[in-house]
Amino acid sequence: xxxxxxxxxxxxxxxxxxxxxxxxxxxxxxxxxxxxxxxxxxxxxxxxxxxxxxxxxxxxxxxxxxxxxxxxxxxxxxxxxxxxxxxxxxxxxxxxxxxxxxxxxxxxxxxxxxxxxxxxxxxxxxxxxxxxxxxxxxxxxxxxxxxxxxxxxxxxxxxxxxxxxxxxxxxxxxxxxxxxxxxxxxxxxxxxxxxxxxxxxxxxxxxxxxxxxxxxxxxxxxxxxxxxxxxxxxxxxxxxxxxxxxxxxxxxxxxxxxxxxxxxxxxxxxxxxxxxxxxxxxxxxxxxxxxxxxxxxxxxxxxxxxxxxxxxxxxxxxxxxxxxxxxxxxxxxxxxxxxxxxxxxxxxxxxxxxxxxxxxxxxxxxxxxxxxxxxxxxxxxxxxxxxxxxxxxxxxxxxxxxxxxxxxxxxxxxxxxxxxxxxxxxxxxxxxxxxxxxxxxxxxxxxx
Amino acid sequence: xxxxxxxxxxxxxxxxxxxxxxxxxxxxxxxxxxxxxxxxxxxxxxxxxxxxxxxxxxxxxxxxxxxxxxxxxxxxxxxxxxxxxxxxxxxxxxxxxxxxxxxxxxxxxxxxxxxxxxxxxxxxxxxxxxxxxxxxxxxxxxxxxxxxxxxxxxxxxxxxxxxxxxxxxxxxxxxxxxxxxxxxxxxxxxxxxxxxxxxxxxxxxxxxxxxxxxxxxxxxxxxxxxxxxxxxxxxxxxxxxxxxxxxxxxxxxxxxxxxxxxxxxxxxxxxxxxxxxxxxxxxxxxxxxxxxxxxxxxxxxxxxxxxxxxxxxxxxxxxxxxxxxxxxxxxxxxxxxxxxxxxxxxxxxxxxxxxxxxxxxxxxxxxxxxxxxxxxxxxxxxxxxxxxxxxxxxxxxxxxxxxxxxxxxxxxxxxxxxxxxxxxxxxxxxxxxxxxxxxxxxxxxxxx
Numbered sequence: 058x059x060x061x062x063x064x065x066x067x068x069x070x071x072x073x074x075x076x077x078x079x080x081x082x083x084x085x086x087x088x089x090x091x092x093x094x095x096x097x098x099x100x101x102x103x104x105x106x107x108x109x110x111x112x113x114x115x116x117x118x119x120x121x122x123x124x125x126x127x128x129x130x131x132x133x134x135x136x137x138x139x140x141x142x143x144x145x146x147x148x149x150x151x152x153x154x155x156x157x158x159x160x161x162x163x164x165x166x167x168x169x170x171x172x173x174x175x176x177x178x179x180x181x182x183x184x185x186x187x188x189x190x191x192x193x194x195x196x197x198x199x200x201x202x203x204x205x206x207x208x209x210x211x212x213x214x215x216x217x218x219x220x221x222x223x224x225x226x227x228x229x230x231x232x233x234x235x236x237x238x239x240x241x242x243x244x245x246x247x248x249x250x251x252x253x254x255x256x257x258x259x260x261x262x263x264x265x266x267x268x269x270x271x272x273x274x275x276x277x278x279x280x281x282x283x284x285x286x287x288x289x290x291x292x293x294x295x296x297x298x299x300x301x302x303x304x305x306x307x308x309x310x311x312x313x314x315x316x317x318x319x320x321x322x323x324x325x326x327x328x329x330x331x332x333x334x335x336x337x338x339x340x341x342x343x344x345x346x347x348x349x350x351x352x353x354x355x356x357x358x359x360x361x362x363x364x365x366x367x368x369x370x371x372x373x374x375x376x377x378x379x380x381x382x383x384x385x386x387x388x389x390x391x392x393x394x395x396x397x398x399x400x401x402x403x404x405x406x407x408x409x410x411x412x413x414x415x416x417x418x419x420x421x422x423x424x425x426x427x428x429x430x431x432x433x434x435x436x437x438x439x440x441x442x443x444x445x446x447x448x449x450x451x452x453x454x455x456x457x458x459x460x461x462x463x464x465x466x467x468x469x470x471x472x473x474x475x476x477x478x479x480x481x482x483x484x485x486x487x488x489x490x491x492x493x494x495x496x497x498x499x500x501x502x503x504x505x
Numbered sequence: 506x507x508x509x510x511x512x513x514x515x516x517x518x519x520x521x522x523x524x525x526x527x528x529x530x531x532x533x534x535x536x537x538x539x540x541x542x543x544x545x546x547x548x549x550x551x552x553x554x555x556x557x558x559x560x561x562x563x564x565x566x567x568x569x570x571x572x573x574x575x576x577x578x579x580x581x582x583x584x585x586x587x588x589x590x591x592x593x594x595x596x597x598x599x600x601x602x603x604x605x606x607x608x609x610x611x612x613x614x615x616x617x618x619x620x621x622x623x624x625x626x627x628x629x630x631x632x633x634x635x636x637x638x639x640x641x642x643x644x645x646x647x648x649x650x651x652x653x654x655x656x657x658x659x660x661x662x663x664x665x666x667x668x669x670x671x672x673x674x675x676x677x678x679x680x681x682x683x684x685x686x687x688x689x690x691x692x693x694x695x696x697x698x699x700x701x702x703x704x705x706x707x708x709x710x711x712x713x714x715x716x717x718x719x720x721x722x723x724x725x726x727x728x729x730x731x732x733x734x735x736x737x738x739x740x741x742x743x744x745x746x747x748x749x750x751x752x753x754x755x756x757x758x759x760x761x762x763x764x765x766x767x768x769x770x771x772x773x774x775x776x777x778x779x780x781x782x783x784x785x786x787x788x789x790x791x792x793x794x795x796x797x798x799x800x801x802x803x804x805x806x807x808x809x810x811x812x813x814x815x816x817x818x819x820x821x822x823x824x825x826x827x828x829x830x831x832x833x834x835x836x837x838x839x840x841x842x843x844x845x846x847x848x849x850x851x852x853x854x855x856x857x858x859x860x861x862x863x864x865x866x867x868x869x870x871x872x873x874x875x876x877x878x879x880x881x882x883x884x885x886x887x888x889x890x891x892x893x894x895x896x897x898x899x900x901x902x903x904x905x906x907x908x909x910x911x912x913x914x915x916x917x918x919x920x921x922x923x924x925x926x927x928x929x930x931x932x933x934x935x936x937x938x939x940x941x942x943x944x945x946x947x948x949x950x951x952x953x
Contacts, residue, residue, distance in 0.1 A: 078796045082655050088720060089652045156832075173837040180832045186650070192797035194650025200839040201649075202634070202642025204537045205817030207530050212952055271848060272536060272840030279850035292863055292945055295916050299889060301861070303947065316851040325861050325918075325949035331779055331803060332952065343952060348526045349640035349804060349814035351952075355779060356800035366797035369653030378831055384604075384628045386826070386834065389621040391648040392720030400719060402727035403764040413749070413773050415740055441747060468743050470773075497740055499751065501773035504660055504780065504791055504799075 060093035061376045064124035065115075066146060067136035068101040071160060071187070073110050074361030075134065075368050080114070088396035089388070090373045091380030098124045125150045132375055134368060135159040144168050151175045151183070158371040160187030160364055166261035169268065169275040182378070184371035189262045190215050190340045192363030193356040194370065199269045199344065206346025208270040210310040212324075215262040217338035217358045218253035219285050219305040221245045223323075224336045227293050227302065233286060245338055255284035256305060256321040263307030266342070267319050271311060276319065283322035301325040302333040331355075406477035411440065413470055415497040416486060420446075420465040424491045428467065435482040438472040464493060470501065508541035509824045512572035513563075514594060515584035516549040519608060519635070521558050522809030523582065523816050528562070536844035537836070538821045539828030546572045573598045580823055582816060583607040592616050599623045599631070606819040608635030608812055614709035617716065617723040630826075632819035637710045638663050638788045640811030641804040642818065647717045647792065654794025656718040658758040660772075663710040665786035665806045666701035667733050667753040669693045671741070671771075672784045675750065680738050693786055703732035704753060704769040711755030714790070715767050719759060724767065731770035749773040750781040779803075854925035859888065861918055863945040864934060868894075868913040872939045876915065883930040886920040912941060918949065 063079075065072050076096050079086065087093045096114070100121040101107035107117045121137070124130055125146065133150040135157060137143055143164045148171075150157050157176070159165070165172065165188055176183040186196045190213065199208070214220050218240060225236040237254065240246035252258045264277040285305050296303050303323050310318040326333045331353055335341040340358025345351050357363035377386050380393075388394060418424045425444070432439060445466045471479075479498070486496055511527075513520050524544050527534065535541045544562070548569040549555035555565045569585070572578055573594065581598040583605060585591055591612045596619075598605050605624070607613070613620065613636055624631040634644045638661065647656070662668050666688060673684040685702065688694035700706045712725040733753050744751050751771050758766040774781045779801055783789040788806025793799050805811035825834050828841075836842060866872045873890070880887060893914045919927075927946070934944055 074796075078653055082653065082795070085655055085720075086653060169838075174842075176837065177833065177842050180830060182832050183837060193800055194646050197645060197650045198642050200835055201822065202645045202818055203814065204821040204839070205526055205530065205534060205814040207533055212950060267850075269839045272533075272838065272845050273848045274845065276850045279852075281853040281856070288947075289945075291914075292861070292947060295863065295891065295893070295914070296861060296947075299861075299891060299916070299918060301949065306950065308950065312851060312857070315855070316849045318856050319850045320853065320856060323947050325947055326952055330952055331782060334779060334782060346814065347530070348522075348810040348817075350811060352641055352802070352804035354800070354802055357798050362796040363798060366651065366653045366794065369796075370650055373652040374649065378834070382628060383826055383831065384630050385625065387648055389624065389631060390617075390720065391652070391717045394622075394625050397720050397722065400721045401764045402715075402724045402767045403760060404727075405729040405768065407763070408729070408766050408768060409760070413740070413744060413747075415743060443743065443747060445743070466739075466743070468747070470747060497737075499736075499740060499744075499771050499773055501749065502660060502754065502756065504774055504778055 058092050060095035061131050062095060062097040062129050063132045063134060063372060064098040064127065064130040065096055065134045065136060066100050066121040066124060068099045068107045068110055069136065070361045071364045071368065072099065072136045074365030076111055078362055078365045078369055086369065086373065088392045090376040091393045092376050094372050094376055098127060098130060100124055121146055122149070125153050125155065130155060132156045132158060132372060135161060138163070140164050140167055147172055148175055151179050151181055154179060154181060156181045156375045157183045158368055158375070159183065159185050160368055162188040162258070162261040162265060166264040166275055166277040169265065182375055184374060186371050187364045187367035189265055190342055191356070191358040191360065192366040193340060193342065193354045193358065194367070195342050195354050196269065198354055199266060203344060203346050203349060206348045208311065209345045209347060210308065211266050211270055211342060211344050212306045212308045212332070213263070213266070213342035214304055214332060214335050214340050215307045215342065215358060216253055216259040216305060217340055218246045218250060220335065221338045223285060223303060223305065226288070226290055227297070230290050230294070232290050233288055254286050256282045259305060259307040260321045263309055263319060263321055267309035267317060270309060271317055273317060279319060281320040281322065285323055288323055296325050300328050302328050304333065406475065406480070408476045409473050410476070411471050411473045411501040412479055413468065413499040413501050416467045416492055417464055417494040418467050419491045419493060420463045421491065425467065427489055427491065428469070428486055431482050431485045432471065435478050437474045437478065437482060439469055440472050441470040443468040506540050508543035509579050510543060510545040510577050511580045511582060511820060512546040512575065512578040513544055513582045513584060514548050514569040514572060516547045516555045516558055517584065518809045519812045519816065520547065520584045522813030524559055526810055526813045526817055534817065534821065536840045538824040539841045540824050542820050542824055546575060546578060548572055569594055570597070573601050573603065578603060580604045580606060580820060583609060588612050588615055595620055596623055599627050599629055602627060602629060604629045604823045605631045606816055606823070607631065607633050608816055610636040610706070610709040610713060614712040614723055614725040617713065630823055632822060634819050635812045635815035637713055638790055639804070639806040639808065640814040641788060641790065641802045641806065642815070643790050643802050644717065646802055647714060651792060651794050651797060654796045656759065657793045657795060658756065659714050659718055659790060659792050660754045660756045660780070661711070661714070661790035662752055662780060662783050662788050663755045663790065663806060664701055664707040664753060665788055666694045666698060667707070668783065669786045671733060671751060671753065674736070674738055675741050675745070678738050678742070681734060681736055702734055704730045707753060707755040708769045711757055711767060711769055715757035715765060718757060719765055721765060727767060729768040729770065733771055736771055744773050748776050750776050752781065854923065854928070856924045857921050858924070859919050859921045859949040860927055861916065861947040861949050864915045864940055865912055865942040866915050867939045867941060868911045869939065873915060875937055875939065876917070876934055879930050879933045880919065883926050885922045885926065885930060887917055888920050889918040891916040
């Protein structure tokens with residue numbers, strides 16, 4: 058089957074990410090989508106720059122309308138940002154019968170109603186997973202995953218720049234101006250950071266989520282928008298003392314029989330909530346539904362490949378409309394039935410992980426040396442060692458007998474090794490006369 | 506249009522939840538799905554019990570095959586659990602041309618390949634969002650939201666019973682046996698908890714996620730499964746001292762060119778990771794993809810309505826196949842275009858929230874009384890008060906001038922009130938001669 062032909066309008070950070078991820082994961086994406094997805098055309102004013110990114114793999118044009126006019130293009134991806142030209146181009150692409158994928162939150166928060174109506178009439182799809190919270194599939198969760206629910210409220214950290222600044226203010230006791238400069242130096246904030254720090258970007262995203270959650274038109278002009286520019290380190294510290302953290306949240310809430318709240322402002326959140334612990338440039342959205350209760354979605358909210366992840370998910374969604382039989386738009390196991398691989402599960406011996414070991418040993422000279430010698434001979438590196446009088450620890454430890462003063466607990470964290478190697482080392486440790494009880498072995502994962 | 510006719514096989518906790526949520530949110534679900542979804546038949550051995558749940562709203566039968574044989578039924582929901590009878594009924598439903606929705610992880614982890622092949626041949630869908638992590642739409646995220654990615658690994662807290670027990674062991678220093686009894690007394694663990702505490706339930710779910718992530722057949726028989734029964738409070742405490750928490754994780758990992766890891770076991774996880782802070786019976790799944798990086802999905806993993814939320818999302822997915830034109834299977838804003846409501850966004854004055862206030866005041870008698878009097882007259886309840894010497898706090902506070910010993914900071918947390926009411930109270934406070942600087946007001950949300 059002929060590949061789906063995609064035209065990228067705009068080839069900046071996100072556009073280059075879309076191109077690169079589609080290239081790198083081409084085979085896996087095709088197995089999922091049922092059809093190859095090919096970037097056939099890209100438009101960028103600076104065509105030499107564009108050529109440097111895509112090489113000979115795609116036709117490069119300066120005028121985005123060449124993409125829209127090309128009858129071979131199935132899907133137009135709009136990544137130029139802004140509202141005026143983007144609106145024109147998206148409406149023209151729709152009128153030309155193209156599906157559109159966009160990550161442009163400003164465009165949809167302001168002109169969404171017009172654009173979606175046009176798409177509906179033309180029988181094309183406008184997909185926009187990348188417009189909210191970057192790589193986190195929150196639009197899909199709201200539109201499809203939580204359809205059983207009467208959604209009560211949504212609260213999200215949906216601007217990475219401001220969350221990075223707030224994290225720095227809290228961690229280092231910085232005032233806003235200092236933290237902003239740091240964010241700019243590190244590339245987390247733009248030279249003109251107004252849209253981020255004044256809350257406008259978050260309000261665009263909150264507006265889109267509000268419309269989806271409650272089935273109402275986008276109403277960006279009614280949103281209350283307050284940024285973080287007036288926050289002081291003092292208040293962040295007082296909040297901490299009271300058990301709260303301050304986050305810039307986009308909030309939308311159903312007020313039964315009255316209307317919808319839609320607002321962006323710095324917000325105290327109890328420190329123990331998961332969302333209060335979302336640090337740096339990460340995003341997270343909490344959704345409360347009457348059946349499901351509270352759910353949370355976390356990940357990178359911006360950047361080249363995280364946003365590309367969302368844009369390509371939309372491309373696969375559109376492609377699947379054309380490839381699967383209607384009853385199997387989404388294959389049962391994500392990959393098309395003919396594209397499954399019979400990759401085997403490795404036996405446990407071959408699993409690679411790191412370990413926590415606890416040895417109850419005689420409190421005598423040389424034991425640590427014996428144990429570390431065995432690990433060294435097995436090629437297992439040690440990450441940390443902790444030695445504790447066994448009766449330091451309250452609570453009983455069934456099977457180890459009563460701790461007495463001449464026993465001690467030796468705790469070792471290892472670096473990665475195979476389970477088989479660890480099993481052999483454990484058997485040797487267990488045979489040491491200084492080891493008084495079965496060695497406790499718990500696996501460890503950094504999940505970084 | 507005639508409602509989609511659903512038959513529920515099994516009317517226990519989850520079945521009753523599906524019935525109740527479909528009833529309660531009928532109108533909202535229909536606006537999303539484009540067609541009413543009606544439970545027309547239910548089967549339960551104890552028909553009197555079933556009748557007590559559904560009243561006259563649905564036909565009650567003892568024999569589930571009456572549902573499968575009924576040509577009017579469009580979708581069969583299998584909620585009886587277990588593997589033998591469930592497999593027969595699901596295969597029969599497929600053979601009869603019905604779509605099937607199931608939350609049965611054991612069934613799919615063991616017989617998934619056979620069942621999905623049968624569904625593929627018959628042109629029906631077998632949907633199973635409820636089989637993994639209850640109300641969290643993780644199947645949708647993996648199958649549709651992250652299709653751009655080469656998934657590297659998944660690690661999840663996917664059994665609420667064991668996570669509750671581990672949380673209790675850590676919080677209260679309990680040993681496993683004691684925490685298990687407590688979990689049983691509170692209804693978080695079953696009378697026979699074997700499947701949960703031995704890790705089998707988590708392994709079923711990890712097996713399903715592994716197949717979806719890597720495009721491989723389900724291979725439950727190859728999974729390594731180790732439960733939490735041998736964990737001691739001692740190791741939980743040592744782990745804590747080393748900066749780790751112990752969680753029962755279901756893990757599946759791609760090992761390039763070698764195979765797939767698939768394992769369930771207690772695992773040390775750095776305390777600072779979000780997933781390490783998932784407490785009680787909650788579930789969370791971390792997915793790492795090469796483009797998106799690390800994403801996390803959190804929510805209730807079991808229970809009547811959370812699981813019903815997933816089952817009904819599947820029902821809406823199937824219903825949308827039949828209702829929308831193919832290009833608009835999922836409406837742009839979740840609700841069908843004709844079913845949008847023009848609900849307005851409330852003006853900020855009418856927003857209801859709680860507040861953090863900071864007043865820089867003269868350090869003299871009676872100031873607190875003046876301030877609290879204003880709040881009382883406005884009907885605003887106080888939640889907490891903190892008084893601090895202004896120079897307790899390091900860092901400067903632009904606009905407030907240099908703190909001097911006769912100034913003090915008065916911090917007040919309020920209960921909920923309207924923004925309009927708060928604005929009036931703030932104006933009155935600001936007019937007090939003892940108030941020396943603009944009052945700082947930050948909104949507060951409990952997000953509970």
